[in-house]
Amino acid sequence: MDKKIIVGSEEWCAFPGLGIPAIKARVDSGAKTSCLHAYNIQPFNRGGEAWVSFEAHPLQNLRRPRVRCEARVLDKRTVRSSSGDSEKRLVIKTSISIGGSVWDIELTLTNRDSMGYRMLLGREAMMGRMLVDPSESFCLGEIPPSQLEEYYHDEHHMAGTGLRIGVLASNPDLYSNQRIMEAGAERGHRMTFLNIRQCYMKLDSAEPEVHYRDGRILNNLDAVIPRIRPSQTFYGCALTRHFESMGVYALNGSQAISQSRDKLYSLQLLQEGGLNIPISGFANSPMDTNELIDMVGGAPLIVKLLEGTQGRGVVLAETRKAAESVINAFKSLKVNLLVQEFIREAQGKDLRLFVVDGKVFAAIQREAAPGEFRANIHQGGTASIVKVLPEERKLAIKAAKVLGLKVAGVDIIRSKKGPLLLEVNSSPGLEGIESATRKDVAGSMIMAIEKALKWRPAIATGDSLPPEVSD
Structure with a gap:
């Protein structure tokens, strides 16, 4: 008994082999497995063995510093969380x-990221x-802030070594825009927020340009x-089209x-593509109401x-008179x-499938607030993880492809x-789906750009992960 370490409900620890000199851990004897916060998880092959590269935010509630780690993959296991959700995770030693x-x-x-601690120390350890x-x-x-600063002041910042990526949007404080900016910076790219209304276009067959309000020329x-x-939509698409004409990838x-x-046009395209849509009607004259x-x-x-968008401008008419x-x-x-x-059997629920680069990266079920009919988290509904059926996955992927979208939120x-x-x-939007699934959706968008431009971070070289460890 005297040789055992006495610990409290939270303690500082370190992982020398991963280059993490200090991280606060939640000590939980009720949990069997220990768990480390990781993002940008990239399995690879080294010398015929399965390895994984990942990045960690060791300090609670902060996205800086970040530490890039590598380790040999020991296993891949299904872990059930305290909330009852199951997830397949890579295991390292x-x-x-x-x-x-x-x-x-x-x-x-x-x-x-959504948990209180970046590290969980389970009873097996x-x-x-x-x-x-x-x-x-x-x-x-305890470890004082001054000591933490000394530990992490030499952190290698990747920013400035990657791609130059602009986020064309309106509100820099919006969760989705912040997450995209953070995800790009975390992967080593030079991220710039560009307010659409502050961008100006120069149309010139010899030297087309995009200017910003502070005098910058955004051609690089x-x-x-x-x-x-x-x-x-009109000006934003015109601006995006101008960037595309200059060879900038959108x-x-x-x-x-x-x-x-x-x-209307999107439904016509989806219909032309042979995809199943609700029966819809469109007319221009009030004479055609009945x-x-x-x-x-x-x-x-x-x-x-x-x-309309995000559930606005959508009305349920329960009777013929109300419809008229x-x-x-x-x-x-x-x-x-x-x-x-009206699909009565849906009971106020729909699915949001987040498609990135031809794959369903994450999915949630949205349930309408009491008294509402449309499952929309923007209008007070709730989001939860859902098991997507193969035909739903195929439908979402094909819908994004028919409309030519690399990134799409497909509602089914x-x-x-x-x-x-x-x-x-x-x-x-990213907030609802990232909060519910705890997946790095923003990071998947950045990785789609990397793939399109054939950019790779400076990590260990290797082939694809062996089949027994790969998703």
Whole structure:
């Protein structure tokens, strides 16, 4: 008993083999496996063995410093979290230093950004070596900020060595834009936020240019990520098109964005591509109201403004009389609208599949707030992890391909006829899906640019991961 280390509910430790001199750990004897926060997880092959490269934020609630690590892959396991969710994680073995003692432990790797601690110390790592006093903290001593600064002041910053990427958007404080900027910087790229309204175009067959409000000429960008709000679709697409004409890669092209923003045209393209959509009707004259209602099977039905977004401009008409009133009211305002069949069996739920570079990277189920019919987290709904069916995955991937989008938020509703496409968003929000799935969606967008431009970070060379460890 005297040889065992007495620890509290939280302690400082280190991982010398990973280059992490200090990280605060949550000591949890209720958890079997120890876990380390990791992002940009990149499996590779070294000398015929499976290895993994990843980056870590060792300091709680901070995205700086970041430490790049490499380790041999020990295993790949399914781990069940305290919330009951299961996740496949890579497992590594490395030495831990704590309280003056050093021994090897197994660590699973996952993104713990949303958790209170970047490190979880489980009972397997403590067995036979530690006693836990949950009423205490830092029994082995605190590490002052000055010491942490000394540990990490020589951190190698990758920023400035990678691609020059501009984020074309309107609000730099928006979660999605912040995450994209952070993800790019974390992968070593020079990120620039560009307010669309502050960009000016010079049309010249010899020297076309894009100027910014501070006098900069933006011709040296390698890529842009358009995040265009609906009210700026015309100018945002024109700006994106100008960058494309100058040879700058756009993650989502101007034509693809324009197509996706026109709800009627996008449905026509999806229909032409043989994809299943809800029965929809469109007309220009109020004289056609009854025909429209009958066309989609009568009430209840959905009325959508073509210019609406994020659930706005979408109305459920529960009776025929209500449908006539809503349609005629909208038409009196001279706005374009769609009438669409109501899928009762969906029970106010839909799926958001986040497609990146031809693959479904993450997916959530969105459930409408009480009293609402549309599953939309922007309008007070909730998001949860969902198991996506193969036909839903194929539908989302093909929808993004038909519209020419590298990145898309594809909304699908489950019906008796199978999955139906609701719409495809060219600037999908990241907060709901990253919070629910704890996946680095922003990082996947940056990696899509790297792939398109054939850029690779300075990590160990190697081939693909062996089949038994690969996803």
